[in-house]
Amino acid sequence: xxxxxxxxxxxxxxxxxxxxxxxxxxxxxxxxxxxxxxxxxxxxxxxxxxxxxxxxxxxxxxxxxxxxxxxxxxxxxxxxxxxxxxxxxxxxxxxxxxxxxxxxxxxxxxxxxxxxxxxxxxxxxxxxxxxxxxxxxxxxxxxxxxxxxxxxxxxxxxxxxxxxxxxxxxxxxxxxxxxxxxxxxxxxxxxxxxxxxxxxxxxxxxxxxxxxxxxxxxxxxxxxxxxxxxxxxxxxxxxxxxxxxxxxxxxxxxxxxxxxxxxxxxxxxxxxxxxxxxxxxxxxxxxxxxxxxx
Numbered sequence: 608x609x610x611x612x613x614x615x616x617x618x619x620x621x622x623x624x625x626x627x628x629x630x631x632x633x634x635x636x637x638x639x640x641x642x643x644x645x646x647x648x649x650x651x652x653x654x655x656x657x658x659x660x661x662x663x664x665x666x667x668x669x670x671x672x673x674x675x676x677x678x679x680x681x682x683x684x685x686x687x688x689x690x691x692x693x694x695x696x697x698x699x700x701x702x703x704x705x706x707x708x709x710x711x712x713x714x715x716x717x718x719x720x721x722x723x724x725x726x727x728x729x730x731x732x733x734x735x736x737x738x739x740x741x742x743x744x745x746x747x748x749x750x751x752x753x754x755x756x757x758x759x760x761x762x763x764x765x766x767x768x769x770x771x772x773x774x775x776x777x778x779x780x781x782x783x784x785x786x787x788x789x790x791x792x793x794x795x796x797x798x799x800x801x802x803x804x805x806x807x808x809x810x811x812x813x814x815x816x817x818x819x820x821x822x823x824x825x826x827x828x829x830x831x832x833x834x835x836x837x838x839x840x841x842x843x844x845x846x847x848x849x850x851x852x853x854x855x856x857x858x859x860x861x862x863x864x865x866x867x868x869x870x871x872x873x874x875x876x877x878x879x880x881x882x883x884x885x886x887x888x889x890x891x892x893x894x895x896x897x898x899x900x901x
Contacts, residue, residue: 608638608866609659611890619662622700626654629704634658649714649786653682653707654700660686660865661696663888667864670898674862676853677817680870681749681789681844682706684820684836690864691813693832698808702836705804710840713797714787721748721759721785722769726778729753735771740764748790749844752876757783759791794840802837823848850877860900864888 612619613635620635627634634655637645645651660683679687685706689699726732736747736758745760745768758768769780788794810829818825819835823845826832853859854877861883863870871885879885886897 609662609889610639612659612662613639616662616666618665619658622658622661622696623655625697626658626700626704629701630654630707647784647786649707649710650704651707652786653685653710654704656682656865657686657699657703661689661699663864663894664690665696666891666894667862667888667897670894672862672897674815676856676859677813677815678846678849678853679817679820680846680873681820681839683865683870684839686865687817688810688832688836691815691817693810693813693817693829694808702805702808706801706840709797709801709804710787710789710794713794716796717761717788717793719744719759719761719788719791719793720765721757721783721789722765722780723751723755723757723783724772724778724780725755726772727754728777729756731775732756732772732777735775735777736768739771740768743767744788744791744793746791747843748788750847751844752847752850752873754876755873757790759788760793761788790839790841790843792841798837798840801840802834805833805837808833818849818852820844820846820849823852846873847877850874850879854878858882860884860886860897862886862888862897 623634630650632651637651638655677687677690685699685703688694689696724732743764745758745764748759749757772780810832812827816825821835821838821842861874866889868887874885884900886900887893
């Protein structure tokens with residue numbers, strides 16, 4: 608991941624140095640050589656992913672591509688803060704490091720995880736969650752697309768839910784490689800501590816529209832933005848609704864910044880067809896393609 612940035616991008620390496628100091632880890636080594644158990648720890652992974660996303664974002668802007676609307680999925684919302692000018696790149700790295708530290712600590716207290724549910728029976732799956740698992744340690748974490756949600760909770764509850772989905776022939780569940788039960792009430796202590804810490808960070812009004820996870824709507828007030836960022840730890844990501852709002856904004860080109868293609872696939876699943884150009888920005892070739900599209 609980001610091997611080209613490590614080789615020849617001094618500002619990126621400075622962000623990585625800062626992130627490593629905040630995390631207390633050699634993030635360059637972990638990124639390029641692992642081990643996976645260290646890479647998947649939130650205190651390492653979160654500032655690292657923000658550094659990578661911002662490294663490619665900076666190159667994209669230098670090539671003349673400026674965002675009109677901005678969204679970030681889960682942790683991506685921290686990178687989105689910097690993309691919208693609400694915080695600096697350096698502050699975004701600091702926020703990601705604190706977020707990851709607190710979430711790791713919460714996950715150590717309450718072991719759990721997340722599972723994606725792939726199903727064309729969306730309403731039936733949500734009804735099952737409400738009917739049989741109300742009050743259990745499992746909740747909706749991501750409403751990603753018409754055919755995909757993600758649930759989060761304790762290990763036993765996740766296993767029971769997956770068994771019920773299979774027994775009722777509603778689809779299939781796949782455990783995600785995450786370190787804890789993100790976007791669930793099990794993160795409540797981390798959310799409270801994160802909210803208090805965010806009060807010490809300067810937030811500015813956005814210079815481009817940023818659509819937030821927990822409301823699927825834009826916000827301009829700095830204090831309210833702090834609250835939305837903190838609520839992200841315990842509330843679901845309303846990605847499907849945000850995509851619907853974006854789809855109504857007219858003809859668009861979409862740029863997914865950072866490793867992987869998950870959000871590009873979700874854009875297609877949310878109804879963005881061949882008329883929408885989607886470009887993955889995770890290497891120099893992607894940046895060059897994006898500059899031509901824009």
